[in-house]
Amino acid sequence: MQPTIACVVPCHNEEAAVGKVVRDLRMALPEADIYVYDNASTDRTVEVARAAGAIVREEPRKGKGNVIRRAFADVDADALLLIDGDDTYDASRARDLVNLLFEGPYDQVVGARRETVSAAYRAGHATGNRLLTGAVRFLFGNDVSDMLSGYRVFSRRFVKSFPALARQFETETEMTVHALHLRLPTAEVEVDYRVRPAGSESKLHTFRDGWRILRVILDLARRERPSLVHAVVAGLLALVSVVLGIPVIADFVRTGTVPRIPTAILAAAIMTIAVLVLLVGYILESLMHMRQEHSRLVHLAYAAPGRAPRHTRPRPGSGPAPARNISGSR
Secondary structure: OOOOOEEEEOOOOOOHHHHHHHHHHHHHHHOOEEEEOOOOOOOOHHHHHHHHHOOOEOOOOOOOOHHHHHHHHOOOOEEEEEOOOOOOOOOHHHHHHHHHHOOOOOOEEEEEEEEOOOOOOOOOOHHHHHHHHHHHHHHHHHOOOOOOOOOEEEEHHHHHHHHOOOOOOOOOHHHHHHHHOOOOOEEEEEEOOOOOOOOOOOOOHHHHHHHHHHHHHHHHHHHHHHHHHHHHHHHHHHHHHHHHHHHHHHHHHHHHOOOHHHHHHHHHHHHHHHHHHHHHHOOHHHHHHHHHHHHHHHHHHHOOOOOOOOOOOOOOOOOOOOOOEOOOOO
């Protein structure tokens, strides 16, 4: 039995680009079901997508994360390809990513963006991507070159074990951390990243969305690395307590009395709070491990990706996709 493939294309006002994306996906993956999820568009996105041959579904709650949550719940396939509907990613490489997922087998293959023209990234986006990717590397200890890529292929077991809690563009961050923390086998393939076609406008806001993603990273660190976060907070509290307490102790050593009783009580109270914060961190770490075990068991309830069907129509210039295994080899 041949493995099934589905493509999910989130769209908000992408009438200028979505038709070409659907046609390119159909050329690369003729056996795939192509779903365009319209996210409260006010233009002709739905009509253009249907005319190109896509299955159109709607998610009225605005935000890419809401679309992913809905699509991951509704669509069932051995391989699920996710690509933005703005035609900035090279959809003709979809076959390479899907084949690599099956041949690995991997649970996630990321299309790491390779800028083809200097205008492809808006001002500040490349820097923000590097900073946020570096923060995830520091917190979760793995090598990820393009954390915010919207061009990915997932196995069924990734999709069905992914909680999809994000609402906006921070969903890619959530996907990356999910794969890193469960140590799911992941690979990257470089793909061209180009400017949007005329008439298509970016929905990203550099500072607002960057701040939202940073908040998601901090929240994920609090939930996924509670002992580290609480140890940092406890350390800061302990430092304040020591700074307040040293003069009190010095006075007691010199005079045998404690003239600054309120300061002594405050220092002792802050140190007590620091110890409690540290203990809470270790308790939360135990609960987090239990949650991870449950997620892992849900993941293992599904079979590993099978071998991809061979595409008999060669694509000019196609060849083995250069891939980098970035996790799952430990």
